[in-house]
Amino acid sequence: DAKTTQPNSMESNEEEPVHLPCNHSTISGTDYIHWYRQLPSQGPEYVIHGLTSNVNNRMASLAIAEDRKSSTLILHRATLRDAAVYYCILYYTDKLIFGTGTRLQVFP
Amino acid sequence: GAVVSQHPSWVICKSGTSVKIECRSLDFQATTMFWYRQFPKQSLMLMATSNEGSKATYEQGVEKDKFLINHASLTLSTLTVTSAHPEDSSFYICSARDASTQGGTKDEQFFGPGTRLTVL
Numbered sequence: 021d022a023k024t025t026q027p028n029s030m031e032s033n034e035e036e037p038v039h040l041p042c043n044h045s046t047i048s049g050t051d052y053i054h055w056y057r058q059l060p061s062q063g064p065e066y067v068i069h070g071l072t073s074n075v076n077n078r079m080a081s082l083a084i085a086e087d088r089k090s091s092t093l094i095l096h097r098a099t100l101r102d103a104a105v106y107y108c109i110l111y112y113t114d115k116l117i118f119g120t121g122t123r124l125q126v127f128p
Numbered sequence: 129g130a131v132v133s134q135h136p137s138w139v140i141c142k143s144g145t146s147v148k149i150e151c152r153s154l155d156f157q158a159t160t161m162f163w164y165r166q167f168p169k170q171s172l173m174l175m176a177t178s179n180e181g182s183k184a185t186y187e188q189g190v191e192k193d194k195f196l197i198n199h200a201s202l203t204l205s206t207l208t209v210t211s212a213h214p215e216d217s218s219f220y221i222c223s224a225r226d227a228s229t230q231g232g233t234k235d236e237q238f239f240g241p242g243t244r245l246t247v248l
Contacts, residue, residue, distance in 0.1 A: 052235075054236070056239075058172075061219075061242070061244075062241055062242065063132075063134075063221045063223070063239035063240050063241050063242045064172065064221070064223075064239045065239065066236045066237070066238070069236065107171070111235075114160070114177075114225075115162070115174060115177065116162070116174070116223070116237055117174060118164075118171045118172040118173075118174075119171060120171050121171060
């Protein structure tokens, strides 16, 4: 399975932008890059996904490196509700294989 | 957005009993659903892929006779933990793919809120 590497944890202050990195050096040409997040004691929630071009939606932006070996999830203004574990996943043979993710702490 | 529900949200049972967990897609049809389990402080582990009208595909190391999966309709999949033991205590989460966008650029999975199983 294609693997992703993320920092175990990151911290941010409220109202500040957050850049969550993800390395996926073994990505194949057809793998989509998906981001999900999981709030405590809840199921994961879809955040954003992309293939080659940068993507924006109401929750976040996704910046994808030109060689597609890394990507960055951008939360433009962190809120306390954004505290969660963020998972970067390569969509592989229709299955989402979760890595360890990045635990984001947001401080008021 | 699409909604997936799970029932029950939590269950406590005695060792040796069987427990059934339901996963429903409320406002879309799902030909494919997935079952995950998550231990405290750990990531989600995919257990099996459930396809409507056919047998589930289990991930390596998951006992198919212990974790029975049925996907009899386009909106319902069930996971039955048979002869549950304390080591089966975990957070079980299902997800569903919207059949109308499956395989396309909008393909995404919608997750249920999870079921916390405690086996005494």
